[in-house]
Amino acid sequence: MSGNSGFKLAKGHFDQNLRIIKRPESNPELWNLSTGLSQLASALEEELGVIHRRLRNIESDISGLR
Numbered sequence: 331m332s333g334n335s336g337f338k339l340a341k342g343h344f345d346q347n348l349r350i351i352k353r354p355e356s357n358p359e360l361w362n363l364s365t366g367l368s369q370l371a372s373a374l375e376e377e378l379g380v381i382h383r384r385l386r387n388i389e390s391d392i393s394g395l396r
Contacts, residue, residue, distance in 0.1 A: 344371065
């Protein structure tokens with residue numbers, strides 16, 4: 331999806347930072363926060379995809395009415 335390439339780039343960097351954490355067991359709160367934020371970002375990306383598809387459908391319906 332080209333409309334959110336900045337989001338994908340940011341998420342890629344975030345995921346890379348997750349892999350860099352050497353010993354997650356030494357700071358479980360930080361690890362849990364990081365993985366939770368990553369899961370949230372993935373869920374938001376999916377929702378954004380749904381919104382884009384619905385918007386395209388609406389635009390298509392409007393074009394069909396003209």
